[in-house]
Amino acid sequence: MIFRQVINKMVVHPKRLFLIDGLGALLSAFLLGVVLVKLESIFGIPATALYILAFLPCIFALYDLYCYLRVKKNQKYFLTAIAFMNLIYCFVSIGIVLQHYQKITAFGWGYILIEILILIALITIELKTASKLPSK
Numbered sequence: 643m644i645f646r647q648v649i650n651k652m653v654v655h656p657k658r659l660f661l662i663d664g665l666g667a668l669l670s671a672f673l674l675g676v677v678l679v680k681l682e683s684i685f686g687i688p689a690t691a692l693y694i695l696a697f698l699p700c701i702f703a704l705y706d707l708y709c710y711l712r713v714k715k716n717q718k719y720f721l722t723a724i725a726f727m728n729l730i731y732c733f734v735s736i737g738i739v740l741q742h743y744q745k746i747t748a749f750g751w752g753y754i755l756i757e758i759l760i761l762i763a764l765i766t767i768e769l770k771t772a773s774k775l776p777s778k
Contacts, residue, residue: 652771656717657710659768663724664706666764667699670757674699678753685750691738698731718775725768732758732765 652659675696679689687695702724709720739746739754746754 648767649770649774652767653774656721656771656775657713659721659771660706660710660713660724663728663764663768664703664710666760667703667706671696671699671703673753678750684747685753686742686745686747687739687750687754688742688745691742695735695738698734702727702731716777718772718777721768721772721775725765725772728761728765728768732761 674692678685678687679692682689682692705724705727709717709724713720735754735758739750
């Protein structure tokens with residue numbers, strides 16, 4: 643029910659999804675690249691892995707900013723693209739943490755799980771919104 647309401651609002655203003663996605667990417671990059679690095683002993687994710695995970699959301703934020711400011715036509719294509727980039731990021735995150743599974747604490751697993759769950763919700767909204775947009 644909530645998803646349906648959000649999607650209906652986003653279909654009317656699809657550019658807001660780029661803004662939401664971009665702000666979320668910046669938050670993720672900050673948390674991964676600054677906060678979790680400083681608290682590596684608590685989360686157990688090595689700094690090198692965190693920097694890799696923080697880099698990708700920076701790229702996504704630039705893409706989202708470009709789309710928010712410049713894309714006027716075929717928003718369906720651009721929304722679908724960021725949704726798939728987010729999905730790939732989920733798989734990259736899982737792969738990186740599995741490489742370091744022996745070092746990662748419950749807090750580290752919790753952070754990654756929460757981030758992936760949020761991304762899955764966002765990906766769902768982006769794809770469902772894109773499916774309702776015209777193909778121009």
